[in-house]
Amino acid sequence: MLIRWKPLRFLGNYGILSPLSSLIFSKPTVSAAMVVDEAQSSPPISRDPVREILLGLKSSGFRRFLGGDYFRSLALTLNQVQVDLIVHDLRVVNPDFAVFFFDFLRDEYGFRHSAVSRFVVSHVFADQRRFKELRFVLEKMLEEEGSGKAPLICQLLLNGFKDWDSNGLVWDMLAFAYSRSEMVHDALFVLAKMKDLNLRPSVLTYNSLLYNLRHTDIMWDVYNEIRDSRTPQSRQTNSIIIEGLCGQSKLQDAVSFLQETKGEGLGPSIVSFNSIMSRCCELGFANTAKSFFCMMIKHGLVPDAYSYNILIHGLCVAGSMDEALEFTNDMKKHGLEPDRVTFNILAKGFHLLGLMNGAWKVIQRMLTKGLDPDVVMYTILICGYCQTGNINEGLKLREKMLAHGFQLSPIIYSVLLSSLCKRGRMDEALFLFSELEANGLEPDLVTYSVLIHGLCKQGEIQEALELYREMYAIGILPNSFSYGAILLGLCEKGMLAEAKAYLDSLTMANLTQDVVLYNIMIDGYVKHGYVEEAVQLYKLIIRKGITPSIVTFNSLIHGFCKRRNFGEAESLLDTIRQHGLKPSAVSYTTLMDAYCEEGNMTNVLKLFEKLKASGVSPTHVTYTVIIKGLCKHWKLHEADQMLKYMYSRGLNPDQITYNTIIHCFCKARNVTKALELFNEMMLHKLEPxxxxxxxxxxxxxxxxxxxxxxxxxxxxxxxxxxxxxxxxxxxxxxxxxxxxxxxxxxxxxxxxxxxxxISIRDYSAIINRLCKRCLITEALFFFRLMLSQGISPDQEIFEAVIGAASCQGSDVNLVHELLAWMTKSGLLLDKFIRK
Structure with a gap:
């Protein structure tokens, strides 16, 4: 029986395999069987392992021979060239034998096959249309070879396998594998070689390469190559181009491409519309995204859940929650149900608007659908509650997460810790910090800094320093925020000597390269009335060559204003400019407020004009200062006009602004106008x-x-x-x-x-007023209530009660009792009482 086979040109002396092949395909002789039996018992030293293995496979059967001790001893000595010969010969006998032997060596012995064997097996898979296995073999080869090896790989495939069946399919899969492995330049090289060989890549290969190049202009080169080669396109091809254009911020080009390709027989796909809608929403064009959504339906395409989620997310970000909910309800018309992603998007939308009640309604709806909140939903809700100041609700949700077996993320811990620290609930924050570490999560610089800052604000400086040392010990280097937190805590507690010593230690360690820490110290000096020390520190940073910031000067202006040294404060406005800076609204407003306290409205208004002339935008605080000054001078109409002027300039007054002007109208006995202003606050959604x-x-x-x-x-x-x-x-x-x-x-x-x-002053105010109205019984009620609370009456209260009781002709015994009590308390009787 004559078997045709194709010698491998790249196998050197092993290329003449016909005698070995005949051993496989001819019937075994007695002598051949004896050779194998002898080989199984005592392997000959000089025998060729390739020949012996082929003989053994022929005589003993595949599984029996490969599982024997003799093959095990031979397998450990095999090199890649020898395995290439065996795999090639087995392919001629039976392709499945070649694959089995290839896999056996790899899986049982960890043998690393050469590119030759891989290509032999690849051709077997290509012949049998086993595309998944074909791709796996080639991707494994490329993973081991690495990028930049395409020229060598292509040369091997070209020289050794040129005339093999399904060779074009192997070339195509090689290009696809390179693209899937994100070795784009290698994939392009393979495509160039295929063009030289007049081999046409499949549209899947082109699409994979297009996807990897979708964010670059090279994408068009590949697309033009597809058209020129007349490779049948798919909808995916156009979808990738549109997604790429959207990703390159070329939305108009994407829309134009969509219009151009509508008449080519493929039509736009849902993916194309989704890409355009997504980009529109990212740019804030939710209404435009809605028009494309409608266009998609007109083309006979049924939106999928991803389409709805894109649009719902865009509407939520735009604040159009009612429309977002309408589209959620519309999903049912197309046989869809909102999923967890949909509900998470809605919850985040309500969170962005600060409408946590709406977020809770989303959860209730989610639960009715049989969906439990996931980590994303809990994170959104906890962040929302913490940002709106409802930390207790955030902590309750944390308990629910733990009860349902969820692991809290570092984000949740950071948000909760920050909220607790802001509210001074440091014991709870430290407990949460311990829980974080117990759960195997590592605190980062932000976590430590938040805790240190919180402790310092509460005056717990020693605890803050311990945490600071712990952070440093585990290799987390503090930043200026951490240093600043400790320095700020010392200053706020009035420990200025300790703060200055700490600043000096940081300076010695060369950790005060910027002005931030000096600003904290200067501000600390100013707030505690040590203006001269603040000025000296300012002069020191100038000598050090550190550039002061606008914050530095604003603190100094505030200090001079506290001293009523308005000349020095105003001269600092010029000094700011000399340092190449520009006075801020705070600079002017601080000085204006000081003049306002002095009742000097002339200078207040002069500074206001200077502020506007210098191009600085006044803040709502600036206008509040002016309104306060006008109110002090009883210029209520002007103050009211200034309030309206603020709104016309796009500035929203705060509660302090309204409180100032409402109080003034009340003092002017114009309660009606005060109530109008109160209602105006509510209309502007400003919480009193x-x-x-x-x-x-x-x-x-x-x-x-x-x-x-x-x-x-x-x-x-x-x-x-x-x-x-x-x-x-x-x-x-x-x-x-x-x-x-x-x-x-x-x-x-x-x-x-x-x-x-309740203090003695509260009782005194009530008892005195009741006594003046001669309501002695009621006055005595409060008098006895005060005694029952362990508060001793003072002389003023005794005199008021005794005087009222005497004038009203009350029980004489009561008066004497009160006099005796008063004398016992060591209080003096005035002339009126003695009389």
Missing amino acids: TPVTYNVIINGLCVYGDLKDAEQLMVSLQEQNINLTKVAYTTLIKAQCVKGEAHTAINLFCQMVEKGFE
Whole structure:
């Protein structure tokens, strides 16, 4: 039986394999069988291992021979050339034998095959159309060979396998494998060789290469090559081009390409529309994305969940939550249901708008769909609650996460720690920090810095320094924020000597290269009244060659203003310019506020004109200072006009601005205008502060209608708005003056229930007012209540009660009892009482 085979030109002396092949294909003789049996028992030293293996495979069978000890001893001595010969010969006998032997050596012995064997096996897979295995073999080869080897690989494939069946398919898969492995230049080299050989790459190979080049202009070269070669295109080809153009910020080109390719028989795909919609949303053109969404439907394409999520995300970012919810409901029309991604997008949208109630509704809807919140959803909610100041809700969600077996991410810990530190809840923050470490997460520089800053703000300097040393010990180098936190904490606690010593130590260690730390120290000096020391430190940084910042000068201006040294403060505006800086709105506003406190509105307005002339934009604080000055001079109409002017300039007044002008109108007995301004605050969605309520209630009590004050108080209580003690005491005093003692008693009891600390001054104010109204019974109620709380009456209270009791002709025994108590307390009796 004559078997044709193709010798391998690159195998050198091993290229003449016909005798070995005949051993496989001819019937075994007795002598051949004896040779194999002898080989199994005592392997000959001089025998060729290639020949022996082929003989053994022929006589003993594949599995039996490969599992024997003799092959095991031979396998350990085989080199790549020998294996190439065996694999090639086995392919001629039976392609499956070649593949089996190839895999056996690789899997059982960890043998690293040469490119020759890989190409032999690749051709077997190509012949059998086993594309997955073909790609795996080639990708493994490229992984081991690395990039830049395409010329050698192509030369091998060209010289050794040129006339083999399915050779074109192997070339195509080689280019595809290079592209999939992101070795783009190698893939381009293979394509160039294929063009020389007149081999046509498949559209899959072209598409893979296009995808890797979609963010570069080379993409067009590949696309033109596809068209020139008349390779049948797919919708994926056009989708990749459109995605690439969108990624290159060429949205208009992407739209034009979409229009041009509509008539080519392939039509636009959902992926193409999704790419354009996504880019529109990224640029903030949510309405344009909506038009493409509608166009997609007109082309007979059914949007997928990704299409909806893109558009919903764009609408959420644009703040159009109602439309986003409408599109979520619209998904059902196309047989889709919102998934976790959809709900996460909606929750994040509500979070961005600070509407956490909306986010909770999203969760409720999600739960009704049988979907549990994932880590992403919890992270969004926790971040949202912390940013809106509701840290307790954030902590509750953390407990839910732990209960459901979720691992908290470093982001969640950082957000919670930061919120706790901002609110001074350092014990909880430190517990959370310990939990973070216990869960195997490593705190980073930001985590340590936040904790150090929080401890310093609470005056816990020693604890902050311990944490600082711990951070340094584990190799996390502190930054200026960490140093600044400790320095700021020392300054805020008034430990200026220690702060200066710490700054000096940092200077000695060459860690104060910028002006930030010096600014903290200068500001600390100024706030505690040590202006001269601040000036000396400023002169020191000038000598060191450190450039001061605008913050440096603003602190010094504030210091000179505190000293009423307005000349020096104003001269610093020129000094700022000499250093190549520009005075900020803070620079001018600080000086304007100082002049305002002095009642010098002329200089306030002069500085305001200078500020505008210098091109500096005034802030809402600047206008608040001017409004405060106008109010002090009872120029209420001008103050009100200035408030309107702020809005016309696009500046939103804050609560302090409104509180200032409302208080002034109340003092001017124009409570109606004060209430108009209060309502104006609400219309502008500006949440009144407790001070606002105090001002309004006081204005109604003193200058308006007490009933209106009572109604406002009840309304605020129904809304669970936390009122201050001042609001209660103001209304109680007004009720006492009016003679409404029972109402006063009721309000006082409410104030006690709220947990406010009641002082002797509070009792004195109420008792005196009741006594003046000759309401001795009610006055005695508060007198006894004060005694029951362990508060000893002072002389003023005794005199008021005794005087009221005497004038009213009350029980003489009561008067004597009060006099005896007063004498026992060591208080002196004035002439009126003795009489």
